[in-house]
Every structure is written in C-alpha cells, then in structure tokens.
Amino acid sequence: MIKFFKGSHDKFKLPKVKNTRKHYDVVIHIGAPKTGSSALQKFFIENQSILNKLGFLYPEHSLDENGISGGHSNLALKLIDKRDAEAKKQFDILINKAKKANKVLFLSSEAFYIRPQAVADLVVGHRCKIIAFFRDPIEAINSNYNQGIKRNFSTASPEQFCSRLLREHTSFYTGQIFNQWVKSFSKEDVDVYGYDSSVLKQFPIQEVFLNGLGLTNKEITTSFTIENKMVNRSYSYTSLELKRLLNHALDQKAHHFNHQLDWFLQGISDKSNDPSINLSTLVSEPTLNKLEQHFREKTQQFLDKVLVKINPGFLQSPQEIVGTKLPHKAVTFCRMFEVIEQLKVEKAELYSHLEKQVHVQLKNNTIGSDAGKLADLFNINYKKGSETSPWFSSAILTKMPDFKLEDFLRETAYVAYERGESKHAQALIEKARELRPKGPFIVKLSDKLRAELGAFKSTK
DSSP, rough: OOOOOOOTTOOOOOOOOOOOHOOOOOOEEEEOOOOSHHHHHHHHHHTHHHHTTTTOOOOOOOOTTTTTOSSSSSHHHHHHHOHHHHHHHHHHHHHHHHHHHHEEEEOOOOGGOOOOOOHHHHTTTTOEEEEEEOOHHHHHHHHHHHHHHHOOOOOOHHHHHHHHHHHHHHHHHHHHHHHHHHHSSSSGGGGEEEOOHHTTTTHHHHEEEEEEEETHHHHHHHHHHOOOOOOOOOOOHHHEEEEEEETOOOOTOOOHEEEEEEEEHHHHHHOOOOOOOOHHHHHHHHHHHHHHHHHHHHHHHTTTTOOOOTTTTSSSOSSSOOOOOOHHHHHHHHHHHHHHHHHHHHHHHHHHHHHHHHHHHHHHOOOOOHHHHHHHHHTOOOOOOOSOOOOOOHHHHHGGGOOOHHHEEEHHHHHHHHHHHHHHHHHHHHHHHHHHHHHHHHHHHHHHHHHHHHHHOOOO
16 A cells, blocks of 8 residues: 555645546656656556556566666667667567557656657557656756766856856756647647645655556555655765766766766765755856746746646745755865765775776866865875966966967867856867867867767857
8 A cells, every 4th residue: 555644734636637548558758857757667667567457568677776767768769869760660569569468558768758759750550648747947957957967977066057058948947848749749648747846745756647647546545555765866965066076087988987986976865864955055146036037937838738737836936945055165075075985995996996087187187176176085195276267387388389279279178168168168179179089188178068068069
C-alpha cells in the first residue's frame, strides 16, 4: 500500500483522467528535464511487473549506483541524432511485443522532450498519449544551473548564467515547446502536470503520474508501495561549488573518472544536511526581477492549453520570496576540503586523477581566479596571481611581437573569458580554432565554452 497519509488538511484533488488502456496504444513520458524523471523511472522499473499486470509494457532500462537512469534514452537519442530508421525499427519491435501481449507500450525519457515531430513520426498509426511535467521557470533556472555544473562542465557563476538567459533563446523555460507537441499530436493527447511543491507535498509524484495514466485510486493504493524519496536531487551547495571549481581542470573525455566523480558527489548530496539554496540568494535582485518579468507572462500563455489544473496558484508570482543564506565562504571551503579528504580515502584512483589534472591546469595557467582555491584544496604549492581583473602575463607580452593572428585571438579569448565575457570569448576562440584546429589550448578553451554556452553559431 502507499506509505503516506491523507487528512482533513489536504487542499488538492487529483483530476479524473480517462483510462489510457482503453484509448491508447502508447504512452510516452517526456520529462521535462529536472522534474522528477529519475524518481519516476526508478519507480517504473522497480514496479515493472505490477505495471504489466495493470496493462502496461514498460521495457527494461538500467539504473546507476545512485538509482539514476536515462529511462529509454537508447531509443530517444536515436531521434535526437536523426537516426530515424534505427529508432523506427526499435520502436516497431516494442510496439509489436506490447500488442501481442495486449498491453499499452509505456516509454519514459527526457530525451524525447525536444523532438515532438520526430516522436509523432515514430508512432504514426498508433494512438499515443504524451505526459509531461513542467517546473516553475525560476525554479527550473536554478535547477538547470546546477545541472550545467553537474554534467556539462560549466564554470559560470549564477549571475553569468542568468544574464546569458535573458539575452538568448528561452523557450526551454517558458513551455513554448508544448505548442509544438500539441501541433504534432493534439490538445487532447498532451497532458502537462505542474512540478508543484504544494501539490507534491500532498501527493507523491508517482501517484500523480499513475493517476495520469487513468488508474483508479483502488488500483494505485492496493498495487503500489510509494516511498516519496528524493532521487537525483540537485547537488548540495558544497558539492555544487566544488564541482564548479573542478570543472576548470577536468578532462571532458575522461568519461570513466567524470562518471565516478558525479556518482560520488551525488551520493554526498543525497546525504547532505545543507539547506536548499534558491535563486534569490545566488543572483542580484535586479537580475531576479528581470527573470520574473521575462518568464511569467510567457509561461502562462504557452501552458494554458495543456496544463492539467490541480493548484490554481501554480506559476503565480510568489507573494513573498522565502530567503536563504549562503554559508560563509570559509565554512564552504572547509566543507569542500572535507569532501576532498573523503574522496581521497574512498576513491583513491579518482583523487590521483583529479590531483594530476589540477597540477596540469595550474601549470598551464588555464584556471584563472579560482586557481588558488583549487591549489589549496589539493595542497599544491601555487603562487597566486593578482586579484584584479586578468591581463596578459609578462611572459605572454614578451612573446606577442612574434605572434600570429591565431595566437592573439587565443590569448584575448582567454582574458575575455576570465573577465566574464564568455560570449565574446567564444567568438574569438572559434576563429582561432578555424586557423589552428589542432592547437591544444585553443581546442580546450573552445570545448569548455561550447559546453557552457552551446555549440557556436557564427553571426555572419
């Protein structure tokens, strides 16, 4: 049975949803990213046999040591890579298996989220239901800043990250993409639920989803055990700041070590007592106000057609922002040092790899203003440079009379990056990469900026 209790204080009611087993051949959960997908996929795979008894064929997928999964990303990524024929072949095997067993095929992956028309083409000829969750855009920005540091090697500060969002394409956060899902399917076939903390305090996200499948309350309560446990939570502030520092030195191609580091820091975060840090603490008040103004109206407009109404107050501007406080820098550094010491004991090989990478990047002078912190964390002797805005070193200035154009571009790009002008830095380093495509430092800085900002697009 479900392990939670309802009482007279309950505010919300889950809507009645038509039984998908009677009306659809396929149900696809598309995320969105950072809306509890990992917890749902862990729940689905652990209850695979129960779902099967209730009429749903949920195909196998793996979980990592922290219970995190990409769901059926092996199929979804084929669509992203435009390997449509391979995806169709894989889907046909699954749908035929489901039909033969008289089941509804049930798929889940965040990787489906950005390819609505490709998914529509994949399931053509079959009745398909799309289920998604959507997060308040301000919460989503905070979560995706975290994710960029966790998985995409970002070294940007929260202020840099948010300032860039206000200048660039923002449909990911406004829900505009659901217009494309409705266009590719229909309004009736796309349900979007709010990833709403007010509702999820009363109903675990697993129950919200099962209700969305059209299961009855009796089927849910008698068939499933739901432990409302956090899976793939955002990094704790200590782990987040440590990973941001380490991203300066990580080799992005060292997949084995990078996965180990992520698993380790995720495990630390899942056990951490660090308080959650909201966006209002991480960015300036003017930036936060601009984000609120930029996203709220657009979000309401785009979600009006598809949002399943449970909480009327969802997506309304908060009347009062509950403030959180960042720990003192010295406290954060001490906590990071404790994590590094734990890493040294529990993951000696990983520690040695990281120590070597930090040594190399300190020697190459690629880390910038965070160099001293990394050196201290790994007890490396390092002469800290000026605390003022970065400028060309004496060694570089001495060499400049003999520089080729790509050398000037490389050094200027690095200075621009250290000054926080990431967009200009990327334009400069990409031009340098055109002229010297195999230059080690050029390639490293270019890859770092592509990871932070996305693949470079010329403005010509």
